[in-house]
Amino acid sequence: MTILARILKEKENEVQQLLQNTPASNEGLKIRPSLFDALYQNERLQIIAEMKRASPSKGLINEGANPVVQASIYEKAGAACISVLTDTPFFKGTFADLKAVAEAVQIPLLCKDFMIHEVQIDQAKASGASVILLIVAALPGERLQVLYKYAIESKLEILVEVHNVDELQQALKLDAKLIGVNNRDLKTFEVDLARTAEISANFPFHEERVLISESGMQTVEDAEVVTKFGASAILVGETLMRSGEVAQTIADFKVKKGVEPR
Numbered sequence: 001m002t003i004l005a006r007i008l009k010e011k012e013n014e015v016q017q018l019l020q021n022t023p024a025s026n027e028g029l030k031i032r033p034s035l036f037d038a039l040y041q042n043e044r045l046q047i048i049a050e051m052k053r054a055s056p057s058k059g060l061i062n063e064g065a066n067p068v069v070q071a072s073i074y075e076k077a078g079a080a081c082i083s084v085l086t087d088t089p090f091f092k093g094t095f096a097d098l099k100a101v102a103e104a105v106q107i108p109l110l111c112k113d114f115m116i117h118e119v120q121i122d123q124a125k126a127s128g129a130s131v132i133l134l135i136v137a138a139l140p141g142e143r144l145q146v147l148y149k150y151a152i153e154s155k156l157e158i159l160v161e162v163h164n165v166d167e168l169q170q171a172l173k174l175d176a177k178l179i180g181v182n183n184r185d186l187k188t189f190e191v192d193l194a195r196t197a198e199i200s201a202n203f204p205f206h207e208e209r210v211l212i213s214e215s216g217m218q219t220v221e222d223a224e225v226v227t228k229f230g231a232s233a234i235l236v237g238e239t240l241m242r243s244g245e246v247a248q249t250i251a252d253f254k255v256k257k258g259v260e261p262r
């Protein structure tokens with residue numbers, strides 16, 4: 001069984017538990033600025049900075065990290081958005097992390113989880129997220145469309161994650177504005193920035209959409225490469241969680257964009 005299949009199996013159990021407990025009310029939540037507005041036509045590459053304790057591919061990364069401290073450093077350093085991994089079995093994240101970060105920061109906040117059911121979207125919103133992730137490969141048949149519509153109705157922004165051109169076409173059919181290409185193969189864990197190149201070659205840059213390059217960003221050169229492919233932002237976890245100089249690493253990643261892609 002692939003890692004994605006294992007994660008999704010676990011999510012089915014979580015959904016059953018969540019359905020027994022109505023997510024707490026989201027009254028009084030902060031209104032956050034739009035992630036799309038922060039990324040679209042910005043002259044510099046923007047950073048979605050992730051709180052990530054561990055991962056299936058790398059094991060423990062920074063188990064002892066304090067999410068509020070980490071997110072506050074990210075925000076102060078000029079990240080455009082904070083991503084909080086809320087999955088516990090595979091990433092050691094929690095919804096308590098997301099709630100704590102939501103109280104501490106003002107910028108857009110992404111709930112990074114593996115959504116398969118509406119109740120998870122309710123939970124993300126109730127925990128303070130303004131953006132959710134929908135992974136095309138995790139949502140067969142009508143589920144992608146159904147959850148996308150539900151998230152729009154819930155007044156959330158949606159980052160739609162794709163791995164190939166066929167999935168890009170599905171994201172475009174939804175009219176997704178925030179499209180992320182994951183450079184990590186979720187079956188083999190292999191990271192290859194050529195995935196961003198492949199999506200870039202088929203991405204309608206003339207339309208009001210942004211391309212986000214996710215995973216495997218280690219160096220400024222990586223950031224420059226995906227900027228040339230037209231990425232407006234990068235999603236960075238491990239490198240920031242291991243960095244001894246987080247603010248400097250973020251500043252370095254915010255490279256100036258050059259000419260239009262293609």
Ligand SMILES: O=C(O)c1ccccc1NCC(=O)[C@H](O)[C@H](O)COP(=O)(O)O
Nearest residue numbers: 055056057214215216217235236237238
């Ligand atoms: O990170 C993993 O090992 C992983 C494995 C299976 C499914 C998803 C996985 N990661 C989720 C992510 O998308 C990354 O946390 C995110 O893009 C940041 O990646 P990185 O900068 O390489 O830590």
